[in-house]
Amino acid sequence: MTGTASKGGEVSRPGFAYAIGSYVLWGFLPIYFIALAPTGPFEIVGWRVVLSLVFCALLLTVTRAWRPFTALLRDRRIVLTMGLAGVLIYVNWQTYVYAAVSGQVVEAALGYFINPIVTVFLGVLVLRERLNTTQWVAVGISIVAVIVLAVGYGQPPWIALLLAFSFGTYGLIKKRVGPKVDAVSGLTLETAWLTPLAIVILAVVGSTSGLSLGTVGPWHTVLLLCAGAVTAVPLLMFAAASRRLPLIYMGFIQYFAPFIQFLVGVFVLQEPMPPERWIGFGLVWVALVVLTFDLLRGARAARRQVVQLT
Numbered sequence: 001m002t003g004t005a006s007k008g009g010e011v012s013r014p015g016f017a018y019a020i021g022s023y024v025l026w027g028f029l030p031i032y033f034i035a036l037a038p039t040g041p042f043e044i045v046g047w048r049v050v051l052s053l054v055f056c057a058l059l060l061t062v063t064r065a066w067r068p069f070t071a072l073l074r075d076r077r078i079v080l081t082m083g084l085a086g087v088l089i090y091v092n093w094q095t096y097v098y099a100a101v102s103g104q105v106v107e108a109a110l111g112y113f114i115n116p117i118v119t120v121f122l123g124v125l126v127l128r129e130r131l132n133t134t135q136w137v138a139v140g141i142s143i144v145a146v147i148v149l150a151v152g153y154g155q156p157p158w159i160a161l162l163l164a165f166s167f168g169t170y171g172l173i174k175k176r177v178g179p180k181v182d183a184v185s186g187l188t189l190e191t192a193w194l195t196p197l198a199i200v201i202l203a204v205v206g207s208t209s210g211l212s213l214g215t216v217g218p219w220h221t222v223l224l225l226c227a228g229a230v231t232a233v234p235l236l237m238f239a240a241a242s243r244r245l246p247l248i249y250m251g252f253i254q255y256f257a258p259f260i261q262f263l264v265g266v267f268v269l270q271e272p273m274p275p276e277r278w279i280g281f282g283l284v285w286v287a288l289v290v291l292t293f294d295l296l297r298g299a300r301a302a303r304r305q306v307v308q309l310t
Contacts, residue, residue, distance in 0.1 A: 015244025019253045022237035025230075027260025030100040030108070031268070032230060036223055039212040041098040043205045044227065047213065048093060049198035051228030053191040059184050059232070069185045079189065081177055086190035088170040090197070095162045104159055105265035106273070110149070111163030112258035113284050116291060117142040118168040126172060134294040138287045145283035152276025183239035187232060255288070 036044055060066050072078055099108035121139055123129040131139070150156045174186065181189070205211055214221050242250060262281075265271045 012244040015241050016249070016253075018237045019241035019245055019250060020256060022234040022241060023253055023256035024260065025234040025237070026257040028264065029096075029230070030105045030261060030264055032223070033097050033100040034269075036220065037101070038216065039220075039224060040205070040209065041094065041101050042201050043211060043213075044097050044101075044224075045090070045094050046198040046202040046205065047224055048097075048227040048231055049090070049191050049194045050202070051225065052187060052231045053195050053228070055228035055232050056184055056188040056191065059236075060188065063184070065184065069188060072181060072185055072189065075180075078177055078181060081173060082181065082186060082189035083193040085170055085173045085186070086193040088166050088173065089190055090194050092163060092166040092170065095159060095166065099159045099163075103269065103271060105261055105269055106271045106277070107157055107159045108163060109258040109261035109265060110157060110281065110284065111160035112167070112261065113255070113281070113288065114142055114146075114160065115164045115167055116254070117284075117287055118164040119171060120291070122165075122168050122172055132294065134290060134297075138290040138294070141283055141287035141290065145280045145287065148276055148283060149280035152274060152280065183236050184232075187235060252292070 033041075033044060060069055096108055099105060117138055120131065120135055124131060146157065146161070149160075174181075177186070202211065212220070213224055241253075245253075266273055
């Protein structure tokens with residue numbers, strides 16, 4: 001059972017709810033990280049890794065899923081692949097948290113806006129996929145957008161590019177393991193690989209500037225201890241949505257998160273938006289419209305082919 005539609009061909013309402021919920025939570029993550037001040041980005045990510053592992057272990061216990069998880073540990077290829085995925089997601093988390101706490105939420109949003117285009121580009125470089133003319137137009141427009149932003153900044157938008165390429169490559173790796181690894185088991189393996197590194201980072205922070213956990217106030221302590229749940233819950237909702245919704249719907253809904261992040265950065269945090277930044281974002285949005293048009297056209301063609309075959 002794929003769960004992509006309900007009776008009468010209607011799209012799953014729970015699937016929509018899970019998808020929107022996951023991306024809305026991801027969209028408001030910058031506010032959560034900013035609320036953790038004065039905790040620095042390295043301590044935040046360190047606790048995020050360790051507490052995500054604890055949260056996942058609890059979930060495996062509650063759902064009685066330890067047996068299938070331990071079966072995965074016997075597959076060396078999967079274990080090593082998830083280790084590489086863990087490195088990429090660590091780079092993504094660290095970059096994103098740094099952007100949030102350093103007042104660069106708008107650039108972080110740009111990274112997730114261009115992520116779908118980067119994923120297409122990586123498909124050409126890594127998987128040797130062929131792009132049609134419309135997809136090349138979208139990639140070309142996005143490259144022009146990055147050049148415009150680089151000229152405006154005086155340097156390339158490194159945060160946006162690092163976020164887009166780390167998450168795009170992470171997605172490719174996850175695609176290789178496919179349905180063999182569910183969301184909870186995958187995150188458990190990734191954070192298990194990263195936990196030794198996280199412990200070293202927390203030890204370094206503790207011996208230099210000092211750890212903030214338990215020293216600022218009860219509310220701050222509660223927020224920081226929720227880092228594991230804040231990481232895992234939207235991921236699990238996303239996994240639930242992916243099992244219930246067709247890919248094309250997930251493709252549209254994925255723009256919720258960067259759009260919310262953009263609004264937070266511009267209107268809540270009041271980050272500067274000079275003309276060249278508006279032009280760069282405008283070009284990225286045009287590229288996404290072109291890519292969405294190609295996605296819709298491909299979906300319609302696939303439906304017509306199915307109808308003809310039946």
